Amino acid sequence: MNKSSLTRTVTVRNPQGLHARPADMLVRLASKFEANILIGKDGEQVDCKSILSLLTLGAAQGTELSISADGADAAEALQSITQLFEAGFDDKNQMQGVEPAVDS
Secondary structure: OOOOOEEEEEEOOOOOOOOHHHHHHHHHHHOOOOOEEEEEEOOEEEEOOOHHHHHHOOOOOOOEEEEEEEOOOHHHHHHHHHHHHHOOOOOHHHOOOOOOOOOO
16 A cells, blocks of 8 residues: 555454445445455454455454555445445445345
8 A cells, every 4th residue: 555545443243243245235335436445354454345355354243354445436335335334244234335135
């Protein structure tokens, strides 16, 4: 990341942690932005637009994650992703434009 990258810390609030459904929602949201977005914990950073990478983080409830974004829409990306975490991946009113995966 260059000197213009932005960073924010979020906490996983949902009881089941960052499992497949919220990871899918996070990837869908992150993919709407041109910014390069990395998310990580304990020094490990992964691509926020890759569901497999997100799942390797093993982020349980209470885990603090660092999100960094670099690009023209980095600030907007960080704001939207932070709102998704703050909503616990369930409050559709704060997940601007994110449709949850269909549960069958």
